[in-house]
Amino acid sequence: MIVTVTPNPSVDRTATLEDFRRGGVLRASSTRLDPGGKGVNVARALAAAGTPTVALLPAGGPEGDRLAELLAPEGVPVVAVPIAGCTRSNIALVEPDGTTTKINEPGPELSLFELAALEARAAQLAERADWLVCCGSLPLGVPSDFYARLVRLARGAGAKVAVDSSGATLAEACAAGPDLVKPNLDELVELAGHPLPRLGDVLDHCRVLVGGGVGAVLVSLGADGALLVDQANAWHARAEPVEVRSTVGAGDAALAGFLHAGARGERALLTAVAFGTAAVALEGSRMPKDVHTDAVRRIDVDESLNLSGAAAWTPN
Template identity: 40%
Template structure:
């Protein structure tokens, strides 16, 4: 079973509009797609689409929290959340005809120390039954900076692999807890290491350096140019086939979910990268955030190249 932890859940609304977004005007929405959101819930759908058992946990609250649980039920995603006093947030993604995406992300509302302690006790019980645990996304307000470090150490003390997918100071402050895998982009790995990282060679060097700190797999996203992965077997670059992008939102979360599945299935790291990248590419071909067709992903695997670079 894959356990996903989403601290900052949301109701995600994808607004498809028939014309270019114009500031200061009334825009008519042609289609609205509601999903249970937050990076970990996108990862949960990825796990389920891959055919593995998944359980989603984290924080939910208020009417939006109840709606979120209903949307997960609709998607067939089992969940066991800690209920909090504040309302779950909403986020909006505006999709224009040319494929341009504009996101409006609400901050998560206040979480108390007592609610965090409730989650820690809950996580200890759930993680004991999991094969892999993922921790995804930003913090709602009120959580201390070391929240992920606390949760990672808890999961690792149970002997379970832990994937961390977050950003900025939250990611940098959690590295020393040694999650099994992290998935920064080039800017984020540069922030962790305290230097600018831009060229592919610099990415390769940075990924290897971070791996040597004790993180088993460092996967650096290069956007449309693929990804670099450093691990004990070496350093590899994955290059996905060219596709027509419909909605790229949630592709990174899909990749994390697919990595968790491939870890649980004991795939070799190079095959984990190929599998996860194919699923992420398939996500970009779907209008619905965090959804993809597994048959499309299987078709993309043959065209996904993974080559050793160091």
């Protein structure tokens, strides 16, 4: 079983626009309402693929109730920690070419009691989980070492841990030695503290993280696929281009695909890219159901690098 932890879930409203003009009156051609939050999306994609999963999250107010209602038809079991605040709502504006503008609310502040309850439920679920997957931003009142603490708790319970976050939260989690981290390119650059303009630079910093105790690094590269680096190998994979309808949740789908396929090696990477590519072809933050790796190809990393370790490849 894979348990996802989403400390700051949301109800996501997506509006598809024919034209985006700042300061204008914008009319939506269609709208969607989806359960949201990175860990929630991972659980949705896992459930759609038939992988047993549980979504752990704090929930409060009408939007908290709505979130559970939206997840029920998707077959995602929810363990909700009641909170006094109201679960947040996010808005995504999608242009015809797939360009997405997101407006994310900060979310409710968690009390020390609510935070302790969330941590305790995570520790309990980790005792019967294969993976504990910690995803997304932290709400107000949650210290930046929260995921690092969960890494240690889950390890003690015998579960592997994946972390998908950013900033100080990701940095502190990396120091705790998770089995997997899944940054996108921007998040990896922030973690490195300097630009990573070429594939060789990305690869080098992934190896720094692995050398520091992270089990593996899965970097989503948008249209350029993904890079996987572990202690022994590095793989790069890319899919054939598709029509982009929405990029919301694509990285979450990729992480779900990676876990669904066993969370190690080339096969898992190809599946991750296939899941992420399938997600961008869907409206809103819908998660893919029918996913195939036929259109994904593995690229030999050495073909993109010269002998000095610099890269001839640059991100799109």
